[in-house]
Amino acid sequence: MPTLYEQLGGSPAVEAAVDLFYRKVLTDPRISDFFEGVDMDIQISKQKAFLTMVFGGPVAYSGQDLRRGHAHLVARGLNDSHFDAVIEHLGASLAELGVAPALIGEVAALAETTRADVLGK
Amino acid sequence: MPTLHWEGQSLAVAPGQTALDALLGAGVSIPHSCRAGACQSCLLQATAGEIPPSSQQGLKPALIAQGYLLACLCRPEADLHLTAPGPGARVPALITKLTWLSDSVLQVHLTTSESLDHRPGQYLTLLRDDGLARSYSIAGQEIELHVRRIPGGAMSNWLADVEPGTPVTLQGPAGDCFYTPGDPHQPLLLAGAGTGLAPLYGILRDALRRDHQGPIWLYHGALNESGLYLTAELEALAATYPNFQYRPTLFHRDGPLPEVLSAAHPKLAGWRGFVCGDPQIVNILKKRLFLAGMASRAISADAFLPSTLK
Ligand SMILES: Cc1cc2nc3c(=O)[nH]c(=O)nc-3n(C[C@H](O)[C@H](O)[C@H](O)COP(=O)(O)OP(=O)(O)OC[C@H]3O[C@@H](n4cnc5c(N)ncnc54)[C@H](O)[C@@H]3O)c2cc1C
Ligand code: FES
Numbered sequence: 001m002p003t004l005y006e007q008l009g010g011s012p013a014v015e016a017a018v019d020l021f022y023r024k025v026l027t028d029p030r031i032s033d034f035f036e037g038v039d040m041d042i043q044i045s046k047q048k049a050f051l052t053m054v055f056g057g058p059v060a061y062s063g064q065d066l067r068r069g070h071a072h073l074v075a076r077g078l079n080d081s082h083f084d085a086v087i088e089h090l091g092a093s094l095a096e097l098g099v100a101p102a103l104i105g106e107v108a109a110l111a112e113t114t115r116a117d118v119l120g121k
Numbered sequence: 122m123p124t125l126h127w128e129g130q131s132l133a134v135a136p137g138q139t140a141l142d143a144l145l146g147a148g149v150s151i152p153h154s155c156r157a158g159a160c161q162s163c164l165l166q167a168t169a170g171e172i173p174p175s176s177q178q179g180l181k182p183a184l185i186a187q188g189y190l191l192a193c194l195c196r197p198e199a200d201l202h203l204t205a206p207g208p209g210a211r212v213p214a215l216i217t218k219l220t221w222l223s224d225s226v227l228q229v230h231l232t233t234s235e236s237l238d239h240r241p242g243q244y245l246t247l248l249r250d251d252g253l254a255r256s257y258s259i260a261g262q263e264i265e266l267h268v269r270r271i272p273g274g275a276m277s278n279w280l281a282d283v284e285p286g287t288p289v290t291l292q293g294p295a296g297d298c299f300y301t302p303g304d305p306h307q308p309l310l311l312a313g314a315g316t317g318l319a320p321l322y323g324i325l326r327d328a329l330r331r332d333h334q335g336p337i338w339l340y341h342g343a344l345n346e347s348g349l350y351l352t353a354e355l356e357a358l359a360a361t362y363p364n365f366q367y368r369p370t371l372f373h374r375d376g377p378l379p380e381v382l383s384a385a386h387p388k389l390a391g392w393r394g395f396v397c398g399d400p401q402i403v404n405i406l407k408k409r410l411f412l413a414g415m416a417s418r419a420i421s422a423d424a425f426l427p428s429t430l431k
Binding site: 039040 | 408417
């Protein structure tokens with residue numbers, strides 16, 4: 001049984017999804033402020049790591065890293081509604097790439113497991 | 122505490138301290154400028170010990186294989202033996218010609234006895250014999266630099282007064298801002314401000330020389346006329362090559378460069394982009410191209426990070 005990461009297409013699929021996903025995030029006025037002024041290349045490599053993780057691929061960081069990495073955003077008001085918006089863009093990006101709804105559900109469920117760490121709860 | 126070994130000296134490195142700061146703190150003269158991993162002037166070679174992988178970001182595979190690293194990004198976690206770059210990484214050069222292209226931009230030609238093996242658009246580090254180091258983009262097949270005179274600037278003012286025939290040392294080339302053949306019909310967008318034109322001028326002429334067939338747009342941003350240079354040369358190229366469009370963009374006449382670009386090119390999926398110049402404008406332009414649909418991997422950028430003291 002191939003892993004979810006393999007079913008989705010592995011690293012090339014992450015590559016394809018990152019641009020679509022990050023473009024949606026940057027142009028969504030609900031959340032784009034949190035990305036203002038950050039270096040695009042650094043952001044893209046972070047998004048790649050995030051998508052690899054929610055695809056069930058090899059994980060490069062821990063819950064503690066997520067907590068530390070988002071603490072400054074939580075201090076600026078990052079909350080559940082912003083997290084929901086990100087999950088929404090993730091699903092829309094995968095749908096655009098033709099990923100089956102059942103797999104998108106699995107990805108969303110994996111992303112959901114990071115909510116507490118990202119929001120510092 | 123990890124120990125840094127340098128030419129017989131042993132230095133203790135505080136946790137989180139960079140090798141560059143430890144060496145400078147001990148009075149060792151190490152070329153450096155941006156302190157942020159962008160100019161590669163602080164290149165050193167490790168001869169033994171554990172190299173933190175993050176200190177090799179942006180280095181060519183050949184340099185990584187030889188244990189090269191950037192001292193400003195290197196936070197040793199274990200003992201490390203460092204030495205100055207070997208002859209393979211540096212070449213002696215002579216300044217051959219100096220020409221003012223505008224009130225503030227100096228064109229500097231150099232020759233080396235060994236070939237540098239560069240691609241136009243890449244950058245190199247120019248080292249003065251006292252170790253002052255600054256990085257400059259290469260504007261052509263020959264080693265041609267465009268240096269903007271910065272008030273109070275150490276290297277740019279020295280170059281403005283130097284005589285042809287003065288020896289210097291070059292390190293590099295580095296960077297991936299250059300034309301890659303293989304897709305001769307892909308539309309190219311070249312955008313930059315100030316001496317950001319240097320790499321773009323190199324990339325443009327390289328693409329034309331290699332018979333690039335697709336459209337090539339060059340936007341050169343400046344506050345006003347006095348900020349433009351090489352206009353006659355670029356207009357001549359535009360008259361010769363129907364696929365090349367030259368767009369000098371003046372802030373006072375046309376508005377901000379990012380707005381001009383967005384209006385002229387709202388959709389850039391499938392294009393390749395090059396953006397160069399001051400970090401602020403480069404970051405804004407990169408984002409614009411990306412949001413207009415250009416793939417992130419199709420965007421090459423060089424931000425001209427200035428020198429910093431800390
Ligand atoms: C990859 C790369 C490529 C580069 N390519 C070019 C090029 O092709 N042409 C070119 O002219 N320059 C280029 N630069 C910038 C160049 O390396 C030097 O920083 C610049 O020439 C100034 O050096 P200087 O010794 O004259 O001034 P410095 O003595 O370094 O600077 C004097 C003071 O001015 C400040 N300063 C310098 N430049 C700026 C600036 N732009 N904005 C705000 N403050 C500033 C410094 O922080 C310092 O306080 C590039 C930089 C990098 C990293
Ligand atoms: S890369 Fe280290 S000082 Fe610029």
